[in-house]
Amino acid sequence: MSTIRQSPPNQPLTLLYLESDATARTAAKTLFLSRFETLYTAENVEQAHLLYEEHRLEIDVIVTELSFPGAKGIDLIRSIREKNTFVTVVALCARGDTALIPQALELNVDGFLFKPFTQEQLFSTLDHLLEKIYLRYENTQNALLLKQYIDITNASSIISKTDPNGFITFVNDKFCQITGYRPDELLGQQHNIIRHPDMPKSAFKDLWATIKAKKIWQGVVKNRAKNGDPYYVKTTVQPILNANGEIEEFISLRHDITAIMSDKKQLFDYLSANALSVLILIQIEDYTVLEKFYDKGSVEKIEQTFGKTLLYLMPNPWGFQRIYHLENGLYAFAID
Structure with missing residues (x-):
């Protein structure tokens, strides 16, 4: 031996x-x-x-x-x-x-x-x-890398897949978290279940024309969660082709950009969706004095601190969950 x-x-x-x-x-x-x-x-x-x-x-x-x-x-x-x-x-x-x-x-x-x-x-x-x-080793390595790519994509992106007719066949956890729907409520449905009425039909017409042509579509989409709250996602839709070049399915990757959309736009969207909302506006008095004596960075810090303090001091029974900063020292609270 x-x-x-x-x-x-x-x-x-x-x-x-x-x-x-x-x-x-x-x-x-x-x-x-x-x-x-x-x-x-x-x-x-x-x-x-x-x-x-x-x-x-x-x-x-x-x-x-x-x-x-x-x-x-x-x-x-x-x-x-x-x-x-x-x-x-x-x-x-x-x-x-x-x-x-x-x-x-x-x-x-x-x-x-x-x-x-x-x-x-x-x-x-x-x-x-x-x-x-060698081929088996290479396939094993590729499968391992693919799994890691899938894991990190699932952790960072809002993902769904549909069949060629647009019926949902897969959603990941982040999709359910942002929409408020369970997987069983989404599978077999079309994406209009989360479509916001503010989105123009022309946008989706362009989306479908693009992906049906086997091209990638990208854009910002405003959706509506199960509880009615609007949210914004930067979206990429990719057609997945089989060996014959035919569309097998569509996969959509999204990133939540609601937090970086302007507060003014989000407030207007909220008021449009909730016609019977209660709106409270608060203005910092003599705001121009702040601008005169402080630099822009200091004014922004003052505004941020003031907004957080307003939300903290707002009586809990009223149920306000957030404050909208509308610039120039103007703030808004809204509740339906």
Whole structure:
């Protein structure tokens, strides 16, 4: 039982090689080290079991005879497959191993080499299998990266997906949080469930014309939550195409920009949506004096502090939740 290390030109891979013939083991080492960084060799099934258990997390490929004196390589393959369905296995077949090949196929052996084999046959088999391994590693890595991209996008964006007809098929948690709807209230509905009446029909006509043409649409949309509150989102809608270039679905990513929309616009939107609102206006007296004696930055700090103090001092039973700063020392409270 021995271990040899050598650096290959590509991604490092590890091989477990089980061969009962000492001459064949020695001859194969140089060949295998042209494709693998690490080579573990065993002369019997027991040694192979021990090596696999010790290095199971690093072994990528197993090359083993199907039969040995007093033991069967097929038993080693079966034992390993019970623990690892992904490791690549190549079976070395002698003339008398024909009866074992169906069992090897059932165990999803990845390749066969029939003794005696040439160097070209060995390399051809190994290179084909190594290409599959590299592709599998690449796919695994891409899937891992994709999951992280999805996680960070879900954490930062308001996301929904629809079928080609505009019916909602997916919403993430942030979509439910901002709209106030549960997923079961949204799935199967169209986005007009959150459409605000202030949004012109021409905007959505442009949106649909753009995405139906398989292009990305971007814009600011005013929506209405379940409780009637308006909110603003910067929206990107992307058509998702299948392999034939046909639209499979639409995905929408949004960012809440309500906080950066002007208080004046938000107040007007609120009053338009709530015709019976109570409106209270408060003006800082002699505001021009502040502007005369203080710089712009200091005036803004005074206004911010004054607004927070007004909201704090407003009697709770009145139910005012926010204050609108309308500039030039003018503030507003509104409640429906």
